[in-house]
Amino acid sequence: MGWNRKLLRVNLTAGTCSVEPLNMQWADEYLGSRGLATKYLVSEIDPKVDPLSPDNKMIMATGPLTGTMASTGGRYTVVTKGPLTGAIACSNSGGFFGAEMKFAGWDMVIFEGKSAKPVWLYIENDKAELRDAAGLWGKSCWETEEQIKDELQDPLVRISSIGKAGENQVLYACVVNDLHRAAGRSGVGAVMGSKNLKAVAIRGTKGVSGIKDFGAFLKATNDAKKVLADNAVTGQGLPKYGTQVLMNVINEIGALPTRNHRDVQFEDASKISAEAMHEKRESDGKTHLVTNAACFGCTIACGRISEIDKGHFTVKNSPKYWGASGGLEYEAAWALGAANGVGDLEALQYANLICNEQGMDPISFGATVGAAMELYELGILNDDIIGMAAPFGSAEALAKMVEMTAVGEGFGKELGMGSKRLCEKYGRPELSMSVKGQEFPAYDSRGIQGMGLAYATSNRGACHLRGYTVASEVLGIPVKTDPLATDGKPELVKAFQDATAVFDSAGICVFTSFAWTLADVQPQVAAACEGDWSMEKLNEVGERIWNMERMFNNAAGFTAKDDNLPPRLTQEPAKTGPAKGMVNGLAKMLPEYYQVRGWTPEGQPTAETRARLGL
Amino acid sequence: METRVTIRIAFKLFASLSDYLPDGHRGNRLELDVDEGTTVAEMIHRYRVPERSAHLVLVNGHFVPPAERARRRLQDGDELAIWPPIAGG
Numbered sequence: 258m259g260w261n262r263k264l265l266r267v268n269l270t271a272g273t274c275s276v277e278p279l280n281m282q283w284a285d286e287y288l289g290s291r292g293l294a295t296k297y298l299v300s301e302i303d304p305k306v307d308p309l310s311p312d313n314k315m316i317m318a319t320g321p322l323t324g325t326m327a328s329t330g331g332r333y334t335v336v337t338k339g340p341l342t343g344a345i346a347c348s349n350s351g352g353f354f355g356a357e358m359k360f361a362g363w364d365m366v367i368f369e370g371k372s373a374k375p376v377w378l379y380i381e382n383d384k385a386e387l388r389d390a391a392g393l394w395g396k397s398c399w400e401t402e403e404q405i406k407d408e409l410q411d412p413l414v415r416i417s418s419i420g421k422a423g424e425n426q427v428l429y430a431c432v433v434n435d436l437h438r439a440a441g442r443s444g445v446g447a448v449m450g451s452k453n454l455k456a457v458a459i460r461g462t463k464g465v466s467g468i469k470d471f472g473a474f475l476k477a478t479n480d481a482k483k484v485l486a487d488n489a490v491t492g493q494g495l496p497k498y499g500t501q502v503l504m505n506v507i508n509e510i511g512a513l514p515t516r517n518h519r520d521v522q523f524e525d526a527s528k529i530s531a532e533a534m535h536e537k538r539e540s541d542g543k544t545h546l547v548t549n550a551a552c553f554g555c556t557i558a559c560g561r562i563s564e565i566d567k568g569h570f571t572v573k574n575s576p577k578y579w580g581a582s583g584g585l586e587y588e589a590a591w592a593l594g595a596a597n598g599v600g601d602l603e604a605l606q607y608a609n610l611i612c613n614e615q616g617m618d619p620i621s622f623g624a625t626v627g628a629a630m631e632l633y634e635l636g637i638l639n640d641d642i643i644g645m646a647a648p649f650g651s652a653e654a655l656a657k658m659v660e661m662t663a664v665g666e667g668f669g670k671e672l673g674m675g676s677k678r679l680c681e682k683y684g685r686p687e688l689s690m691s692v693k694g695q696e697f698p699a700y701d702s703r704g705i706q707g708m709g710l711a712y713a714t715s716n717r718g719a720c721h722l723r724g725y726t727v728a729s730e731v732l733g734i735p736v737k738t739d740p741l742a743t744d745g746k747p748e749l750v751k752a753f754q755d756a757t758a759v760f761d762s763a764g765i766c767v768f769t770s771f772a773w774t775l776a777d778v779q780p781q782v783a784a785a786c787e788g789d790w791s792m793e794k795l796n797e798v799g800e801r802i803w804n805m806e807r808m809f810n811n812a813a814g815f816t817a818k819d820d821n822l823p824p825r826l827t828q829e830p831a832k833t834g835p836a837k838g839m840v841n842g843l844a845k846m847l848p849e850y851y852q853v854r855g856w857t858p859e860g861q862p863t864a865e866t867r868a869r870l871g872l
Numbered sequence: 873m874e875t876r877v878t879i880r881i882a883f884k885l886f887a888s889l890s891d892y893l894p895d896g897h898r899g900n901r902l903e904l905d906v907d908e909g910t911t912v913a914e915m916i917h918r919y920r921v922p923e924r925s926a927h928l929v930l931v932n933g934h935f936v937p938p939a940e941r942a943r944r945r946l947q948d949g950d951e952l953a954i955w956p957p958i959a960g961g
Binding site for chain 2: 491493498502503505509510527531725733734835
């Protein structure tokens with residue numbers, strides 16, 4: 258059956274934990290994880306709720322393939338209303354926490370209310386209890402993990418927690434599990450902090466049972482693993498070079514946002530690339546990259562584990578950062594590097610370590626630093642306000658800012674509000690490189706046109722993981738399309754958005770989609786889950802999830818006007834590279850996208866569309 | 873007697889293909905003098921880059937589809953960059 262058919266409801270106000278059966282009709286309509294948790298959320302909260310109030314809820318959810326032998330079946334999702342955007346927030350993480358939740362016998366945990374004092378939740382199979390977190394509050398994610406394992410005398414307990422960023426309501430705080438995996442975007446960690454919930458620790462020893470047809474599941478998962486192993490991207494490229502291999506590619510095609518999107522190519526891109534991570538440093542003769550790493554059940558292993566240069570100015574007096582640790586991944590390297598004009602690989606890894614340690618999204622943090630550096634160069638911010646010189650390219654400023662933001666010190670408090678609020682405060686809202694308040698990831702939509710539409714319409718604000726048309730427009734997966742053309746992109750964006758919703762909701766990693774199509778996922782879901790899980794149904798489920806998220810955002814107050822890009826991307830042409838002279842053609846693509854979606858010209862799903870999808 | 877005209881191009885091989893760069897490269901980029909009229913496909917063959925690994929082939933950042941590589945002639949100052957199948961996120 259795939260699901261455990263059981264959820265845990267934790268009322269933090271009352272301090273209670275209760276068991277509920279999973280709504281299996283909803284599971285049949287929304288599959289699991291992202292889709293099913295969002296269905297619960299939109300059914301239980303007022304769309305206009307203040308995201309940081311006790312009336313908001315936060316759900317940690319697995320999918321039917323989480324914890325199974327399906328490759329990459331270790332994903333879980335944190336769903337809530339996001340404080341950075343005010344839109345649906347849905348952040349997905351790998352590691353081992355999600356599988357452990359499944360092994361303990363739960364499909365999801367719903368948190369509601371707010372605890373009067375800091376607490377953490379301990380789940381050991383059927384047993385669930387809230388414990389006092391007085392001794393954990395103020396600790397980093399790393400210290401929290403260590404302390405809980407110590408207290409439980411159990412090195413295998415799996416933990417998701419917030420660091421100081423979540424406690425301090427940094428609006429892009431994340432929830433970190435297994436030291437360096439994170440439900441990273443949209444500020445889900447700030448919601449957790451607002452509830453005085455420090456951590457969730459799970460120990461599950463039940464395994465996964467109830468697979469509908471085990472023989473068929475064994476065959477389907479093995480067949481699908483072979484597809485991943487035989488594919489040059491998932492079998493060779495990602496394990497060896499990780500996501501960071503994109504740095505030079507995206508720079509070459511002129512779509513690497515640089516210095517707050519002023520430029521589309523970064524002169525130091527090669528210094529912060531995957532290839533650079535493989536090169537021996539002059540300082541100590543060691544490579545930055547130590548090894549690759551895999552999340553639970555993953556046969557790709559794209560993760561990067563690196564060792565920072567011990568003599569670098571950021572860490573020479575801080576031995577705790579000298580060991581091998583997570584990073585750099587492409588998005589973090591871009592946001593902490595090119596977005597600010599910083600070409601110092603070690604400084605980027607330092608900032609990345611602090612983001613992991615204290616639970617902050619490096620994309621939104623880095624992009625907010627980029628906005629601050631532009632305001633500084635324009636003379637709107639100065640040394641007195643920031644507390645230091647902060648021109649583009651300053652590794653020193655980056656390192657100091659990450660420390661200040663994580664602990665909410667000085668100007669760090671303003672950085673912690675994100676670029677939209679920062680730029681509004683200083684009278685230049687157009688300099689926030691964001692959509693719906695969430696900062697862009699590492700692709701400039703003047704050079705990759707479809708991504709402009711994907712960003713503008715993403716249900717959680719600017720994001721590459723809602724509809725990754727880069728795969729087609731740049732990498733030729735599944736087919737190559739022209740990144741500079743707008744024709745055909747509305748259909749392409751819709752197809753990516755709907756399919757991604759299915760991958761996310763199944764409990765597997767979207768990176769499998771570099772080799773798999775839905776046709777590879779379908780036999781795995783069908784063998785694991787009761788009910789009819791045909792291709793037609795999966796496509797419909799993906800579209801239903803997308804429309805449900807959209808309807809929540811519309812009810813929260815978002816309109817077609819919010820499906821927009823900053824004027825820099827639609828009015829200031831790219832200065833160099835293949836897209837030189839071009840802006841993003843969103844105005845042309847958006848009306849067509851609404852039509853393809855079955856929405857009104859105002860961006861609302863029509864009655865017919867809602868009826869067709871059962872919404 | 874025919875005059876041999878050469879042009880200067882930048883030849884860039886990334887990720888696992890960097891092993892195919894000739895000696896003398898710094899990083900992933902090498903400047904080379906090649907005969908005028910040299911095609912993209914000739915460069916791929918000359919440096920023994922396996923055809924199936926030459927997945928993402930860009931000239932000045934523009935993708936050159938497999939079918940056009942044999943007739944796409946390089947110009948002076950061109951940047952030819954090649955990657956194996958890769959992806960990220």
